[in-house]
Amino acid sequence: MALYSTDAGGALLAHALHSQVCMHADFGGVVPELASRDHIRRLVPLLRQVLANSACSVTDLDAIAYTQGPGLAGALLVGAAFAEALATALGVPTVPVHHLEGHLLSPLLSSKPPRFPFVALLVSGGHSQLMRVTGVGEYELLGETLDDAAGEAFDKTAKLLGLGYPGGPALAALADTGRPGQVKLPRPMLQTPDLDFSFSGLKTAVLVKVRELATISDQQRADIARGFQDAIVEVLVSKSLRAVKVCGLQQLVVAGGVGANRELRRQLDAHALAARIAVFYPELEFCTDNGAMIALAGALRLQAGGAGKLPGAFAVRPRWPLTGA
Ligand SMILES: Nc1ncnc2c1ncn2[C@@H]1O[C@H](COP(=O)(O)OP(=O)(O)O)[C@@H](O)[C@H]1O
Ligand SMILES: [Mg+2]
Structure with a gap:
């Protein structure tokens, strides 16, 4: 999870990651149901952490970007539901992001x-x-x-x-x-x-x-x-x-x-x-999956003139070619 500000040319204010590698290691690969259940446990503590690290309050958020796809449906649903619920409560738009677009734009986070x-x-x-x-x-x-x-x-x-x-x-x-x-x-x-x-x-x-x-x-x-x-x-x-x-x-x-x-x-x-x-x-920490690249992609989408989406109803896209995004 990450907080990105578009002020002053853009800056990553805070980011935090909870890796599930240890949890899956015993099984020799990702267990989808365990992944999504663990996502539910981690989201609120991660949000508190990035807010504390950036000295921001939840009401400072202008928009919430999240991964809409592609990926495991259960994990995507947890992230999307959380983002849409928070955005609804705050009255701010959401920006559903393509996971690969996050990777493609991640080198823009470097100096x-x-x-x-x-x-x-x-x-x-x-x-x-x-x-x-x-x-x-x-x-x-x-x-x-x-x-x-x-x-x-x-x-x-x-x-x-x-x-x-x-x-x-x-x-x-x-x-x-x-x-x-x-x-x-x-x-x-x-x-x-x-x-x-x-x-x-x-x-x-x-x-x-x-x-x-x-x-x-x-x-x-x-x-x-x-x-x-x-x-x-x-x-x-x-x-x-x-x-x-x-x-x-x-x-x-x-x-x-x-x-x-x-x-x-x-x-x-x-x-x-x-x-x-x-x-x-990208910096090594932004090579593998991370929230910073999704925050960046969302911010760049908004800066490029996108209005974002009205929070509320949503759908995830487990299979989604980037060129159709
Ligand atoms: N040093 C490395 N050398 C080769 N492959 C690596 C290295 N570090 C990570 N990987 C591979 O990167 C993949 C994870 O990258 P990630 O972008 O998170 O993939 P995905 O989003 O498709 O799950 C794994 O297949 C992992 O083995
Ligand atoms: Mg990835």
């Missing part, structure tokens, strides 16, 4: 933000997309994954290697101790002229490698993690830079949880420098 237009690589647990971002609300899909998302591939591969949930950061840490070039894995769709991705074959290639080995040492496991990370990073870097060139632009924004991956950042920085492309990342 050195990009300027429109730019290309965005959106790599999260549920999405892998390249978008042309012309302005607030002006998004063109350039390419996307045909099967698994990049974060999903990280998580599934981590599971194959016996790592816990969430797998992405654990796999990345293991890859740091792996030897480059020891395990060669395919680079799916690297050479295709489009800007699409495919990652499910990479996960299968890891499965085959693991099965080939009767026993697997810690070093071999690390080498496989390294081989996997190198393959996925090479494809993401290559297609992202191609997208920037195809659009005739000079700026690339990386958003979504996989954007926290250090090797991806290293490789992107190196290749972008050579191609004279500037790369922008």
Whole structure:
């Protein structure tokens, strides 16, 4: 949850996050019913926390933005119902926001933000997309994954290697101790002229490698993690830079949880420098899901001339393509 002020060029006044990772870890993945029940418990304390941290009162709120979709219906309903009820009580408008729009605009929260237009690589647990971002609300899909998302591939591969949930950061840490070039894995769709991705074959290639080995040492496991990370990073870097060139632009924004991956950042920085492309990342805390990016997206929507919505009736959109937002 976050408070964003549009005064003086815009500023994030406060933000707080309650992670449910520990709660889901015992189950090896997100349990939707537990997630939404826990959301109910957390919302009022989080609101109190951000108000206290920003020395604001609830009556200072001019509008309330919330995630309308896409995502788990139960979790979306809890957030939407809370936001609409609070806005009704305060008599202020609401701004239902697309979750991915929050990710796309999240680099604007940093001290050195990009300027429109730019290309965005959106790599999260549920999405892998390249978008042309012309302005607030002006998004063109350039390419996307045909099967698994990049974060999903990280998580599934981590599971194959016996790592816990969430797998992405654990796999990345293991890859740091792996030897480059020891395990060669395919680079799916690297050479295709489009800007699409495919990652499910990479996960299968890891499965085959693991099965080939009767026993697997810690070093071999690390080498496989390294081989996997190198393959996925090479494809993401290559297609992202191609997208920037195809659009005739000079700026690339990386958003979504996989954007926290250090090797991806290293490789992107190196290749972008050579191609004279500037790369922008959200602060690490704004890479994975957070309230600040939703507050920002709502504020920018209002600033761009949107009046917001009358509080009260609402619907959530568990499936919702961004280009239809
Ligand atoms: N350092 C990292 N390296 C690779 N993947 C990561 C890293 N940190 C987080 N992730 C992945 O990012 C995803 C979560 O990102 P997030 O944007 O919250 O996704 P979603 O909104 O789709 O749930 C997970 O799949 C997680 O494994
Ligand atoms: Mg997300």
